[in-house]
Amino acid sequence: MRAAARRWDEETPELGLVLARTVTVLGSTGSIGVSTLDVIRHARAKYGADAFRIEALTANSNVDKLIEQAKAVRPKLAVINDESKYDALKAGLSGTGIETAAGRKAVIGAASRPSDVVMVAIMGAAALEPALAAVARDAIVALANKECIVAAGTVFHRALAASKAKIVPVDSEHNAVFQCLSAADPEEIAKVTLTASGGPFRTWSLDQMRAATPAQAVAHPNWSMGAKISVDSATMMNKGLELIEAHFLFAMPPAKLAAVIHPQSIVHALVTYQDGTTLAHLSSPDMRTPIVHALAWPRRISSPSKKLDLATAGTLSFAAPDFERFRCLKIALDCLDQGCMSPTILNAANEIAVDNFLKGGIGFLDIAAVVEATLANSSGANTEAESVAEVLETDARAREIARGICRRKA
Ligand code: NAD
Numbered sequence: 169m170r171a172a173a174r175r176w177d178e179e180t181p182e183l184g185l186v187l188a189r190t191v192t193v194l195g196s197t198g199s200i201g202v203s204t205l206d207v208i209r210h211a212r213a214k215y216g217a218d219a220f221r222i223e224a225l226t227a228n229s230n231v232d233k234l235i236e237q238a239k240a241v242r243p244k245l246a247v248i249n250d251e252s253k254y255d256a257l258k259a260g261l262s263g264t265g266i267e268t269a270a271g272r273k274a275v276i277g278a279a280s281r282p283s284d285v286v287m288v289a290i291m292g293a294a295a296l297e298p299a300l301a302a303v304a305r306d307a308i309v310a311l312a313n314k315e316c317i318v319a320a321g322t323v324f325h326r327a328l329a330a331s332k333a334k335i336v337p338v339d340s341e342h343n344a345v346f347q348c349l350s351a352a353d354p355e356e357i358a359k360v361t362l363t364a365s366g367g368p369f370r371t372w373s374l375d376q377m378r379a380a381t382p383a384q385a386v387a388h389p390n391w392s393m394g395a396k397i398s399v400d401s402a403t404m405m406n407k408g409l410e411l412i413e414a415h416f417l418f419a420m421p422p423a424k425l426a427a428v429i430h431p432q433s434i435v436h437a438l439v440t441y442q443d444g445t446t447l448a449h450l451s452s453p454d455m456r457t458p459i460v461h462a463l464a465w466p467r468r469i470s471s472p473s474k475k476l477d478l479a480t481a482g483t484l485s486f487a488a489p490d491f492e493r494f495r496c497l498k499i500a501l502d503c504l505d506q507g508c509m510s511p512t513i514l515n516a517a518n519e520i521a522v523d524n525f526l527k528g529g530i531g532f533l534d535i536a537a538v539v540e541a542t543l544a545n546s547s548g549a550n551t552e553a554e555s556v557a558e559v560l561e562t563d564a565r566a567r568e569i570a571r572g573i574c575r576r577k578a
């Protein structure tokens with residue numbers, strides 16, 4: 169028989185593990201969202217039906233999948249961002265006792281409702297306000313989304329400092345850094361290195377890349393992910409966004425951040441200390457590992473992901489990135505150095521360019537060109553954001569400029 173629910177971090181020696189956490193999953197129908205529910209199902213099967221009760225699930229427009237998920241995991245609330253799908257959501261969940269809501273405000277509202285952990289798995293800068301709502305109420309924020317930190321680093325930091333929220337990164341490299349950090353003083357850290365698989369075009373020539381199709385770009389060799397981040401991996405903008413993310417998450421100066429190509433995606437990040445020690449984090453490339461770490465933090469629980477077997481993995485290799493073929497990485501590094509709102513513009517332009525590429529509007533190498541031209545034509549790159557509103561304004565303006573550039577290229 170289970171004892172009354174206790175808080176996760178209470179000592180529970182007689183029970184071993186008590187999972188009495190409530191979780192909200194923002195972006196439950198995406199790649200990270202689906203993996204999160206898989207981890208939760210596994211925990212419930214292993215530790216009891218009460219493990220990880222779900223407060224809310226949210227999705228953008230895939231109402232059928234949201235209904236199916238809600239029926240399976242029984243959240244208190246299901247929210248669809250696309251208001252035209254509200255009637256379908258209401259009808260699909262009638263009689264279940266699950267509350268329903270629609271629209272952007274309702275997505276932010278879902279993050280504001282009481283739950284221990286909020287998984288932020290929405291794609292793009294659209295995650296910014298929901299993530300800040302979770303920060304404002306001192307939640308544990310399992311942060312998969314990187315665009316919100318890139319777009320609003322300083323403002324996000326200020327909100328965090330004013331709250332008791334705890335960010336546990338889910339992006340695999342940042343989750344790895346989080347686990348390898350053991351310095352009492354940040355000065356003890358000499359370098360933080362993120363690994364990059366190199367994506368599907370790691371060995372392609374520029375000419376081959378020029379003709380790359382959306383289907384080829386999303387076919388990642390090691391990870392199965394949403395379309396946008398898959399294209400970001402192919403351009404290596406993903407690593408650029410992640411270096412900016414690391415700068416803000418770990419307060420690391422740009423000079424102490426580096427990326428290294430590691431095609432096997434087994435080592436996820438390395439932290440090198442002043443004394444010459446390097447701590448690395450290794451695991452099979454399966455997002456359920458960082459997801460379960462963030463959901464259970466600071467405890468460690470069973471997960472459905474495959475455990476690493478180095479004898480089977482065989483060789484681990486490393487190489488320096490090629491900035492000429494992966495121009496997006498270079499542009500992002502320049503924005504990391506420039507600071508202010510240049511990362512806001514970089515991210516907004518990239519979201520528009522990737523969307524256009526996926527829809528067949530522009531070519532693969534045009535993504536870097538659109539981002540570069542948007543940065544050159546935007547104001548605000550040298551201004552520090554003072555508020556969320558300022559970030560959102562700069563983001564919206566950059567999107568408009570990027571859309572215009574895409575139209576001219578199409
Ligand atoms: P995805 O496209 O598969 O899913 C995105 C989710 O967000 C969906 O549930 C969608 O309904 C929702 N969504 C999209 N736009 C929205 C909006 N405007 N308002 C509300 N909800 C919206 O994406 P993904 O691959 O799961 O990635 C999600 C985030 O996690 C991204 O920021 C990505 O960079 C990051 N991430 C993903 C992976 C991965 O393996 N997939 C790894 C590391 C980091």
Ligand code: MG
Nearest residue numbers: 339340341410
């Ligand atoms: Mg990553």
